[in-house]
Amino acid sequence: MMKQYHRIQVAVDGSKEADLAFKKAISAAKRNDAALEILHVIDTRSFQNVSSFDSEMVEQVSNDAKEKLQNYYKQATETGVKEVHYSIEFGAPKAIIAHQFPKKHQVDLIVLGATGLNAVERILIGSVTEYVTRTADCDVLVCRSNENLTK
Structure with a gap:
C-alpha cells in the first residue's frame, strides 16, 4: 500500500532542477x-x-525571493493544488530544509531537485540535496527527470 502524504515541502532556488522539483511536487x-x-x-x-x-x-534579495515565490504560489493554485503556502527562511539551507522547516510544519515529504553543482563545488561546499537525503526524518524525493509529469 502506498503512503498518503499530507504536507509536501519543495525547496526552490530558481534553478532548472528546482523548477522540475516544483512541478513534481505539484503532481x-x-x-x-x-x-x-x-x-x-x-x-x-x-x-x-x-x-x-x-x-x-x-532587502533586495528578500524582495526578489518573495516575487519568485508568489509566482510559484500562483502556478500551484492555478493547477489545482487546494492548499499552498510559501516561506522565506534565513540561515543554513541544509539544516533548514532537512530539519527545522519540516519539523515546524509537520512535513512528511520533501521534494528537491538533483544538485546543480559541479563536482568541485560539491567537494568544497557540499550538496544540500545529498545532506537532506541522508539526514531528513521524513521521506525525500529527488527529481532528476521530467518523466511522469502530468500536464
Whole structure:
C-alpha cells in the first residue's frame, strides 16, 4: 500500500532542477490531496563575505525571493493544488530544509531537485540535496527527470 502524504515541502532556488522539483511536487500534492509548502532559503553565510554589510542588499534579495515565490504560489493554485503556502527562511539551507522547516510544519515529504553543482563545488561546499537525503526524518524525493509529469 502506498503512503498518503499530507504536507509536501519543495525547496526552490530558481534553478532548472528546482523548477522540475516544483512541478513534481505539484503532481504529488494533487495526487495526495496534500498541502504544498514552497520554501526558499536565503543563505546568510553569503553575506558574511561582504565587507560593508548592507541591509539594503538583504532587502533586495528578500524582495526578489518573495516575487519568485508568489509566482510559484500562483502556478500551484492555478493547477489545482487546494492548499499552498510559501516561506522565506534565513540561515543554513541544509539544516533548514532537512530539519527545522519540516519539523515546524509537520512535513512528511520533501521534494528537491538533483544538485546543480559541479563536482568541485560539491567537494568544497557540499550538496544540500545529498545532506537532506541522508539526514531528513521524513521521506525525500529527488527529481532528476521530467518523466511522469502530468500536464
